[in-house]
Amino acid sequence: MTDSPAVWASHLRKRYKNRTAVDGVSFTVGRGEVLGLLGPNGAGKTSVIKMMLGLVRPDAGEVMLLGRPHTDPGSRARVGYLPELFRYQPWLSADEVLRLHVRLAGLKIGDRDRRESLALVGLADRAKDRVGGFSKGMQQRLGLAVALVAAPELVVLDEPTSALDPLGRADVRDLLLSLKDRGVAVLLNSHLIGEVERVCDRVVILDHGRVAASGTLAELLGRRSLRLSLTDVTAEAAAILEPFTRDGDVYTVALPEDVPALVADLVKRGVRVHAVEPARMSLEDRLLEVLRENS
Numbered sequence: 421m422t423d424s425p426a427v428w429a430s431h432l433r434k435r436y437k438n439r440t441a442v443d444g445v446s447f448t449v450g451r452g453e454v455l456g457l458l459g460p461n462g463a464g465k466t467s468v469i470k471m472m473l474g475l476v477r478p479d480a481g482e483v484m485l486l487g488r489p490h491t492d493p494g495s496r497a498r499v500g501y502l503p504e505l506f507r508y509q510p511w512l513s514a515d516e517v518l519r520l521h522v523r524l525a526g527l528k529i530g531d532r533d534r535r536e537s538l539a540l541v542g543l544a545d546r547a548k549d550r551v552g553g554f555s556k557g558m559q560q561r562l563g564l565a566v567a568l569v570a571a572p573e574l575v576v577l578d579e580p581t582s583a584l585d586p587l588g589r590a591d592v593r594d595l596l597l598s599l600k601d602r603g604v605a606v607l608l609n610s611h612l613i614g615e616v617e618r619v620c621d622r623v624v625i626l627d628h629g630r631v632a633a634s635g636t637l638a639e640l641l642g643r644r645s646l647r648l649s650l651t652d653v654t655a656e657a658a659a660i661l662e663p664f665t666r667d668g669d670v671y672t673v674a675l676p677e678d679v680p681a682l683v684a685d686l687v688k689r690g691v692r693v694h695a696v697e698p699a700r701m702s703l704e705d706r707l708l709e710v711l712r713e714n715s
Contacts, residue, residue, distance in 0.1 A: 424487035425605075427447070427448060429446055429468070429482075430482045431480060432471055432472075433478060433481055434471060435479055440629050441467045442468055442471070444630060445481075449607050452603040454596060455620060455621065455624065456609075456619075456620035457607060458625045463626040464626050464630075472607075473490065473496065473499065485574065500572035500574070501567055501577075502563045502567040502577045502580050512551055513549060513551070514549060514554075514562055515548060518565060519534070521569070522569060533571070537565040541562070542561055542588075542591060543562060557588055559583070560582070560584055560588070563580070564577075564580060564595070568599075573603075574605045576607045577606065577607070580608070581612055593615065593619050597619060614704075617637065623637065625707060633710045640703070641702070641706055645673060645698070645705065646699075649695040650669055650691050650693055652691055654689055657691045660686065672699075672705055674701065674709075679698075
């Protein structure tokens, strides 16, 4: 059913020995939507992805992929997946890697589709080259080609730009936006928060295995923030500025109700105020705020 979400996950739970990795996580990914999955290391992001794809059995909860149970091979055949840690046989060529993966998936993908997949990720002229001679960035591109070769309806990417240079990351951003335009759903797990902010429609923030916050970027970042450029910050003023996020001499915090009073108070305490700028909170600032509230 095309009107069903690409992913519907409800109350997922997973324990490993004495540690709860995922504790009641629920979310959806709509058709043609890019959902970002954020959180610190150990938050449960990769465990959620593995449960969703049937690679790890959940202790509780339910997942539907493309309108079918996630255990249905028919649903998983329409999902492209790039894991965080992957290795391809170094003696194979890029084209042979694609051939192997579509054969393992039981799919019939022709030469033209494989060429197009490699071209999408900038490897059209390296199809016959052995993977053992590829850089990390080229192997990352090949992993993306594997995820996309079968024209999936849902693409799950676990740190897809971790080995790419700025140009490569820009290429991946453009690729994700083109997938979205074609109605393909994307679940993106990335530590590169700027990438998530540029391409994602909604974000789910995980912490300690639970959903700490979720919503559209407008919902999560809708509050205005205040950015102050300060020097000569005294110990007395530092106490006032403690809730602020600091980057050198620039302090950022959710916009106070009475900005003039805050600035006057800092000046009174000997602080030199060079600039006061209202701005929307960045996704990184919001993530840090959520994690601090949850700690």
